[in-house]
Amino acid sequence: MGGSSNTNTNTRSGGGKDKHDETSPSFKEGERVLAYHGPLLYEAKVQKSENKEDEWRYHVHYLGLVSIIALMLFSCLSALLIQVNGLLIMFIFNEYSVNPVEGLVSIIALMLFSCLSALLIQVNSLLIVFIFNEYSWDEWVTNDRLLKLTDENIRKQQELEKSQAVDKSVKSGRSAQHKPKGSNADAKTDKEDTKIIVKGKKRKSQPGGTEEKERKSSESLFMSHFPSTLKKQLVDDWEFVTQLGKLVKLPRSPTVDDILKKYLEHRTKKDNKINDSYAEILKGLRCYFDKALPAMLLYKKERQQYTEEVKGDVSPSIIYGAEHLLRLFVKLPELLASVNMEEDALNKLQQKLLDILKFLQKNQSSFFLSAYDGGSKGTDGIKTK
Numbered sequence: 253m254g255g256s257s258n259t260n261t262n263t264r265s266g267g268g269k270d271k272h273d274e275t276s277p278s279f280k281e282g283e284r285v286l287a288y289h290g291p292l293l294y295e296a297k298v299q300k301s302e303n304k305e306d307e308w309r310y311h312v313h314y315l316g317l318v319s320i321i322a323l324m325l326f327s328c329l330s331a332l333l334i335q336v337n338g339l340l341i342m343f344i345f346n347e348y349s350v351n352p353v354e355g356l357v358s359i360i361a362l363m364l365f366s367c368l369s370a371l372l373i374q375v376n377s378l379l380i381v382f383i384f385n386e387y388s389w390d391e392w393v394t395n396d397r398l399l400k401l402t403d404e405n406i407r408k409q410q411e412l413e414k415s416q417a418v419d420k421s422v423k424s425g426r427s428a429q430h431k432p433k434g435s436n437a438d439a440k441t442d443k444e445d446t447k448i449i450v451k452g453k454k455r456k457s458q459p460g461g462t463e464e465k466e467r468k469s470s471e472s473l474f475m476s477h478f479p480s481t482l483k484k485q486l487v488d489d490w491e492f493v494t495q496l497g498k499l500v501k502l503p504r505s506p507t508v509d510d511i512l513k514k515y516l517e518h519r520t521k522k523d524n525k526i527n528d529s530y531a532e533i534l535k536g537l538r539c540y541f542d543k544a545l546p547a548m549l550l551y552k553k554e555r556q557q558y559t560e561e562v563k564g565d566v567s568p569s570i571i572y573g574a575e576h577l578l579r580l581f582v583k584l585p586e587l588l589a590s591v592n593m594e595e596d597a598l599n600k601l602q603q604k605l606l607d608i609l610k611f612l613q614k615n616q617s618s619f620f621l622s623a624y625d626g627g628s629k630g631t632d633g634i635k636t637k
Contacts, residue, residue, distance in 0.1 A: 277301040277308045278395055286399040286409055287312050293399065293409040299390065310398060313390050411480075414487045477606055479613045482578060485620055489575050493551045498624035502561045504573025508541055511574055511619060515611050533604055540587070541580050542567050549579045574612060574619035581609060 279285055279298050287296040296312040303309075399405040492498045506514070512534045519530050541549075545568040550558055561571055568576075584605060588598060612619060 277303075277310070279310055279398055279400075284401050285312065286401055286405050287314070287393060288397045288399075289314065291415075292412050293405070295401070298398075307394060309392050309394050311390060311392050312398070411484060411487060414490070415483045478581075479609055481616060482581075482609060482613055485575075485616065486578060486582065489578070490551075492624040493553055496624075497553060499554060499557055500573065500575050500621060501625045502557065503571045504575075506619065507571065507573055508569040508577045509538065509567075511577065511612070512538055512569075514615075515608055518611060530604065533601070537580070537608075538567075538569050540584075541569050541572075541577060544580055544583065545572065545576060548583060549576055573621075575621065578612065578620075581605070 279301065281298055281300055283298045285296055285298060286293045294314050296314045299311045299313050301308060301310045399408070516531060516534055520526050546558060546562075558568075562568055585602075588601065593601070
C-alpha cells in the first residue's frame with residue numbers, strides 16, 4: 253500500500269536492459285527480485301530464464317512469508333513440548349519411583365502427553381508439505397513484471413502496500429457511514445443520471461467464473477496504470493486523516509465541480525470541439541461523487557465534518573475537492589466491473605478515466621493540498637489528536 257506522468261510501463265521498468273537488447277537476460281538465475289503479482293510487489297527468486305520469440309522471460313518462485321512465520325512458531329511449540337516431555341520423564345522417575353501406584357498414574361499421564369507431542373510433530377511435518385505446496389507458487393514472467401531488489405524498489409513495494417491499505421480502509425467505513433440525504437424522488441433522478449457513465453444491470457456471475465476473472469483483471473489493469481504520484485497522494489491523504497488526525501479544510505477551492513469543469517475546458521481546447529462523450533462522463537462522475545462520498549469515501553474521523561458542512565440540498569461536489577475526488581477513482585474499477593458493459597466500451601471508458609487522472613496529476617500542485625489543517629473532531633465534538 254514527483255510530478256512526472258507515470259504509467260504502468262514506467263512503473264514496472266525492472267531497471268534491467270532495454271527491450272531491444274536481447275543478447276543476455278536482465279536477471280540472473282538464482283537472483284532475488286521483486287515481482288509484480290496483481291497490484292503488489294512480492295519477493296521472489298529467479299529459477300531459470302529463456303529467450304522466447306525475441307523476448308526474455310523468467311521462471312520465478314514466490315513463497316508465502318506469513319505462512320512460514322506461522323510454521324516457525326508451530327515448530328517452536330512442538331520442540332518446546334518435546335523438551336517438557338523429557339523433563340517430565342525425569343521428574344516422574346525421581347519423584348514416584350518409591351510409590352508404584354502414584355508412579356503408574358503419572359506414567360499413564362506421561363504416555364498421553366508423549367502421544368500429544370508425537371502427534372504435533374506429525375502435524376508439523378504435514379504443515380511443512382502443505383505450506384510449500386499451497387502458499388508457494390511458480391510462474392513465468394517477462395521483464396516488465398520484475399524489479400531489482402534495491403532499497404528504492406523496496407520502498408516502492410511498501411508504498412504499494414500502503415496504497416492497498418488505503419483502499420481497504422475506505423471500504424471498511426461503508427457500513428458505519430450515514431446514508432445519502434434526499435427524498436426518494438431525488439434518489440431516482442440521481443440514479444438515472446448515474447446511468448450516463450455506466451448503463452445496464454449488475455452482473456450475476458459465479459465466484460471464480462470467467463466474468464469474475466475478467467472483472468479482477470480489469471480492476472488490476474486500471475490500478476496498474478494509476479499514476480504513481482497520485483498513489484503517493486492517496487497515502488499522504490490516509491496518513492493525514494487517520495494517523496495525524498488532520499482534516500481537509502472545507503469548503504475546498506477548487507471544488508470537485510470546478511475541477512471537472514476545468515477538465516472539460518481542457519478537452520474542448522485540445523480537441524477543438526465540445527466532446528459530448530466526455531461531458532456525459534463528467535456529469536456521471538459528479539453524480540457518482542455526490543452519492544458515493546457519504547457512503548464510501550469518508551474516513552471515520554471525517555463524518556462529523558460532513559454532517560456540519562453538507563446540509564440541506566447542498567451537493568458534496570461544491571464543497572469537497574481533489575483529495576476526495578481521487579478516493580472515488582480508487583473505487584471506480586470495482587463499481588464499473590459490477591455492471592454489464594461490453595468489454596470494448598469498458599476499455600474506452602477506462603481510457604477516458606485515466607486521461608482525467610493524468611489531468612489531475614498534471615495539476616497536482618494546484619489541485620491538492622500539501623498539508624491538512626487542524627485536528628479532527630469526534631462525534632462528541634472534542635478534538636482528537
